[in-house]
Amino acid sequence: MGKFERFGDIVAWQKTRELIGEIYKVTSGGKFKRDYGLRDQIRRASTSIMLNVAGGFARRTNKEFSRFLFTAHGSVAEVQSALYIALDQNYISEAPFGKLYEK
Numbered sequence: 503m504g505k506f507e508r509f510g511d512i513v514a515w516q517k518t519r520e521l522i523g524e525i526y527k528v529t530s531g532g533k534f535k536r537d538y539g540l541r542d543q544i545r546r547a548s549t550s551i552m553l554n555v556a557g558g559f560a561r562r563t564n565k566e567f568s569r570f571l572f573t574a575h576g577s578v579a580e581v582q583s584a585l586y587i588a589l590d591q592n593y594i595s596e597a598p599f600g601k602l603y604e605k
Contacts, residue, residue, distance in 0.1 A: 524602060
């Protein structure tokens with residue numbers, strides 16, 4: 503299964519925790535906070551990344567962990583697509599878009 507003692511040791515989980523904080527901040531202001539559908543979807547997709555990393559770790563097999571990581575990766579694409587929508591709707595500017603997209 504690897505050398506992790508707990509899911510909090512996994513760098514992907516740690517980075518996603520940071521990403522979620524930033525997603526919640528950016529979606530709490532301006533026009534973004536009033537677009538309930540997009541706001542909630544990007545929040546759910548970002549939390550799905552973190553939850554799937556933790557869930558896969560808890561399965562305790564490499565095969566199951568890998569399967570959950572693939573699911574988490576799909577959620578990454580959802581977040582990135584939602585960021586494009588937010589950019590196109592002028593909810594966020596290029597700078598926060600680029601920062602969040604790369605994270």
